[in-house]
Amino acid sequence: MKARIKITLKNGVLDPQGKAIGHALSQLGYDGLSDIRQGKYIELDIAETDPAKARGAVEEMCERVLANTVIENYDIELDGA
């Protein structure tokens, strides 16, 4: 089962990477952009066919390792057994 995890900074947490991207884009003439935030994206295959168990395991991994839950949120999508 494939899990796709998006890890984003919480609102209010300073995002220098996002700022740098916004700056680069505006220098290249792209206007009308706002609220640019960069996060991480992780894909993994988990050998677990029960979606509820798979989600539980991936959530635990996010809490323990993948995300810093003090400053980051995570969002898990699962697909296909």
Added chain:
Amino acid sequence: MKARIKITLKNGVLDPQGKAIGHALSQLGYDGLSDIRQGKYIELDIAETDPAKARGAVEEMCERVLANTVIENYDIELDGA
């Protein structure tokens, strides 16, 4: 209009970050994981109400700045005007 961009390494491109995550997780006792890949995730607000134009603009940004199309793929999701 909100755009969400996932930038992932192409298949076959070495992914040391993904490998490191896999290693850390297996040391913590998470088994049955494979194909772990890390990419980037970018969210931005674009002041463009036409979805086709917004997608075109974001695609151009990906090609020019956000992704290295030699080694990376990108995937754009747009929502809500």
